[in-house]
Amino acid sequence: MGTTRRPATEAEARALASAARLRILRLCLDQALTNKEIAERLGANPATTLHHVRKLVGTGFLAPQPSRPGPRGSTEIPYRATGKSWEMDIRESGVRGANAAMLDAFLEEVRLAGLEQGHFTRLGLRLTADGHAELRRRLQEVLDDFRDRPPPPEGEAYSLFLALHRDAGRDA
Template sequence: MNPEPVAPHCRQPSREAGDQRDAAPDGPGSEAERDADARALASTLRLRILRLCLDEALTNREIAERLGKNPATVLHHVRTLVDRDFLRAQPVRRGARGSREVPYRATGRSWTSGAFRGKSRLLIDTFLEEVALTDPDTVEASRLGLRLGAEARDELRSRLHDVLQDFATREPDPNGTPYSVFLAVHEDVSRKVRPHL
């Protein structure tokens, strides 16, 4: 089994009937659709927007404030994510001054989209940006060196994916602490056996 790479957004999407993506001429799983998804997610800022909107619906202004960015810049990214159904607009609400505001919520679709294949550097950069904001004493990290055959490597990847998938599909605890999980399994080229001369 070859599980999809671990994506940074982990709630299963609740797809609505009549989703605009299902009506695309190339079909929802076409190469053109996957390329469009990959382009929409090819930004650490967009990945951070999705993470912010995972547990609560936020307006463009609220997103910009939390990221320390200009609202006009953020709006471009929000619209891109909405166009690809990674963010979904929620019912309009009234702001503090009575203005109409549109909050957005992450759909969780990035977890299952497969758009991160070959994008490990993007995920690493996003992780580094987010973890830089965290108290280092609260980050649990470990490293492990293994030497595995192909079958054992596939088993490791499959079992890790299954654990993450289990937690990804659970309902979030509204009183719980938000956590992020970043996982990477990579070939350790520095430990490759070199032929003796």
């Protein structure tokens, strides 16, 4: 098992190098939301949100759903996340800021949920190159397994942020 990720194009990597756009994808994961609904949930300006939505639609990360009637005779277009971001690797794109955007989105989501709502664990390891590759492969298998399960209707929404990084402070 394990998803083989394709390299992201520069445009795809740039679209994902924004904490706001990553949060929009998370908001639209389980349900389609209009630009106005997204802006309200983000506490952002609808014009700014529309810029982000258009970038995500243009790169295939969000898909417009059938339009629906809005207030005062307007027409609203809801958007839903496509799950495309899980299928790609942005590391080789050469676009800076993607990892920082993920961390910023995570920190904002945890702040909104409240730190006491999270379960945090830290672990220091010393690994060979083979051990590092094995750890990444096994973690990916677990993540892919849970991602591929159909979401239970009674299930609660959770987010997971995983960071495996060099521990420069211990390399002396």
